[in-house]
Amino acid sequence: MVLTSADGGAVTAAKGMVIGAHLSFKQVGAVEVLLHPGGAGTRRLMRDQQYVDWVRQQRQRVPLMTSVCTGSLVYAAAGLLAGRPATTYWSAFDELTAADPSIEIRPEDRFVDDRDVITAAGVSAGIDMALHLVARLADVERARQVRRGLQYDPQPPV
Numbered sequence: 111m112v113l114t115s116a117d118g119g120a121v122t123a124a125k126g127m128v129i130g131a132h133l134s135f136k137q138v139g140a141v142e143v144l145l146h147p148g149g150a151g152t153r154r155l156m157r158d159q160q161y162v163d164w165v166r167q168q169r170q171r172v173p174l175m176t177s178v179c180t181g182s183l184v185y186a187a188a189g190l191l192a193g194r195p196a197t198t199y200w201s202a203f204d205e206l207t208a209a210d211p212s213i214e215i216r217p218e219d220r221f222v223d224d225r226d227v228i229t230a231a232g233v234s235a236g237i238d239m240a241l242h243l244v245a246r247l248a249d250v251e252r253a254r255q256v257r258r259g260l261q262y263d264p265q266p267p268v
Contacts, residue, residue, distance in 0.1 A: 114138045116161070124150040135164055143243070144172045148179025148199060148232075156187035156209065165190070175227045176243065178236035182229040186210045195222050196229040237262055 115121050118134030146165070155161050165188040169175060177185050182198040185191050186209035195214040198206045203215055216222050220235035221242060230239035237260070245253035 112138060112141065141172055143174045143176060143247075144168050146175070146177040146181035146184055148177065148181040148183075152180040152183045153205075156184045162188045173226060176229070176239065178230045178239065179232050180205075182206060183209055185227070185229070186213060190227055191229070194224050194227060195219075196224070196227075197222050197231050197235075198229065199232045234264065238264065 112133055113129065113131045114133050114135060114137075115131035116135055118131050118137060120128050120130045122128050162184070165184060169188065169190055175185065175190060179199045180202045182191065182196050183202060183205055186196070186206055189210070191206075191213045192210055193212045193214075195216050196206065197216045197219045200217070203217055206213060207215060219231070221228060221230040221239035223242065223246075228239060228243070230236045241253045241257055241262075244256050
């Protein structure tokens with residue numbers, strides 16, 4: 111796993127958590143899966159043409175592009191979701207449609223696997239997608255081991 115940022119420096123999340131990057135965008139080499147996170151900053155990123163161009167470049171070299179929550183808005187801005195099924199955070203469906211009306215919005219799906227692009231709804235749906243990825247890239251038994259390790263039991267108490 112490699113965490114990356116534009117300059118290789120730490121990124122401060124919307125609620126103040128600081129996330130340290132390992133490499134800058136220029137330093138990161140080939141990766142098999144790119145996971146774009148969501149959050150408040152995605153709206154700014156989807157209007158940052160230099161960033162959107164970087165995402166488009168990754169699409170050319172990364173076999174599997176994934177997103178959680180509003181990370182799909184950035185993928186839409188980069189044209190990665192054109193004519194494809196996708197999902198996002200429940201309150202961002204209108205923004206996703208505005209970014210690209212050709213997207214087949216899937217509001218009921220927790221994640222949408224469209225072969226080389228996978229989008230997930232909110233945070234817990236991202237966990238579902240991550241377990242799906244483990245099953246897809248390794249095997250179902252390994253995904254079950256990871257789920258048990260996380261003590262993830264998707265049966266909400268309310």
